[in-house]
Amino acid sequence: MxxxxxxxxxxxxxxxxxxxxxxxxxxxxxxxxxxxxxxxxxxxxxxxxxxxxxxxxxxxxxxxxxxxxxxxTRSLKTTARQIDTAQEAVVCPADGAISQIGAIVEGDVFQAKGQSFSVEQLIGDPKLAMPFKNGQFATVYLSPKDYHRVHMPFDGKLTETLYVPGELFSVNQVTAENVSGLFARNERMVCLFDTSIGRMAVVLVGAMIVAGIETVATGKVKPTGRLELQHHDLALNKGDELGRFYLGSTAIVLFEQDVMAWEEQFKAQSAVVMGERLGHLTK
Structure with missing residues (x-):
């Protein structure tokens, strides 16, 4: 060896x-x-x-x-990031790099090198996960040097948040390739939305030494060791702040089937910045 x-x-x-x-x-x-x-x-x-x-x-x-x-969790100058305001644009929720991006195949989300996990495991509730079974996903990794606020990829109304307790594995290329179901095992906050094209989810995934996750609807998450579902009625526009990480991790965006497509130039390890066009509507 x-x-x-x-x-x-x-x-x-x-x-x-x-x-x-x-x-x-x-x-x-x-x-x-x-x-x-x-x-x-x-x-x-x-x-x-x-x-x-x-x-x-x-x-x-x-x-x-x-x-x-x-x-x-410092804020940026208002001129530091530009939000793609085109009606058909789906934007990147955070600065960082693409971990994986593509289609959810029969309920499975690709993680890395033969590793995957089910969308049901990720969301933490079979009923809430159902709309995304054959949809689209993008996983964005935020490194320590990145801006650590997470923003809305598309206009939507926040309807539910679901805190899912879990482990706190480190999140990086090595663990993604070797820890089975990494993102569906770590502690996370699932944010679910109604949009003009159907359901959307943004999942904020915790990691080792992440000191906390916060959302605009729930405040800073207090780990309880049990599932906690909250209902909301909060309209947020594309580019609005949704949440932030106290020490970084990963944000995963989910859409339903046949409503949008990712831009072809993005693949694993592509560098991204918040607000740039990551995909576009097809519906």
Whole structure:
């Protein structure tokens, strides 16, 4: 076995051995700290490690943020991202990279290299998942350096949110290729919408050391260890903020069958920015 293979196996084994939720809670407390020494040290180290571009941030001075969480979920200048306003455009919900994109085949969502999971597992409720059985999906991975707010890919009315408890595996290429059903096993918040072309879902997936998920309808999610369904009646326009990650992970967008198509240039590993055209209506 090569050194690289051995390192990969050790990393994957550690995913099971590490106390995922406890570690994430500890990181969450540090990230929320408003102690100037603590938050400044963490922000400076993070900024240096990941080469954060503060020129597009509304507040350019990283040390002006009250906590690491506030820095991490920083807003951008209004001119930093342009929303494709064409009526037929479906836009990318977040900055990052495409993990996978394509059709949901007989209820299965492709994950990576022979790995897939069912849309029922992802949504967490068979009835709510039914409209997407043969629809379309796009999985967008947000890396640590990215802007970490998630926006609406299309106009819609938020009708339900479903908190689904789960594990907190790291989310990256190695785990996507080797952890079965990764995105349907991790903790997540499912947001469901009525739109002019049918049902739409945006799933915010947690990961190890993600200190929290927040949506405009629910506020910051408080993990309870059980499914929690809430009903809403909230109209949101394309490009409106839907939620944010306190430390990053993944957003998955789902549409029904035969109502839209993804733009052909996007494939796994394609870099994307929030607001750019990711697909278009066909209905």
């Amino acid at each position: 090569s050194l690289k293979s051995l390192q990969k196996q050790l990393f994957l084994k550690a995913q099971d051995l590490v106390p995922q939720h406890q570690l994430s809670r500890v990181v969450g407390k540090v990230a929320a700290s408003e102690n100037k020494i603590v938050k400044n040290v963490v922000i400076q180290a993070f900024k240096a490690k990941y080469g954060i571009d503060m020129s597009i941030a509304e507040q350019k001075n990283a040390l002006k943020y009250k906590s690491f969480n506030e820095f991490f």
